Amino acid sequence: MTQWHKSGCILCPQNCGLEILVENDRMTRVRPDKDNPRSQGYACRKGLNVCYHQYPADRLTAPLKRTPSGFEVVSWQQALDEIAARLRGLVDRHGPR
Structure with missing residues (x-):
């Protein structure tokens, strides 16, 4: 249509x-x-x-993780878990503000 x-x-x-x-x-x-x-x-x-x-041809459709050899595709769950862990680490080291 x-x-x-x-x-x-x-x-x-x-x-x-x-x-x-x-x-x-x-x-x-x-x-x-x-x-x-x-x-x-x-x-x-x-x-x-x-x-x-x-609709860009090079649009990202999955999270990418930086590695020594470049980038690798990871699951959304893995990406969110790793980001949450890093943010928790920052708050633990430096406090919430």
Whole structure:
């Protein structure tokens, strides 16, 4: 199913009006919303590229842990456990403030 939806850009405080084409539950095109009273049919390059920001090819899909040889993929549970342990260690050493 293909349908245009009215939306607003969230990449800056101007919140320009956008029209977004959704095909098969995925954004495929973006154009300025000519009916938007705030932006009056204008959208900057950043706003027109929201599809790129939503679906970047190099988007991280799992946590990465730094190792001496680079980065390795770890589970979300392992990542959260290790972060919590390090934060607890900081509080234990330096206090809560």
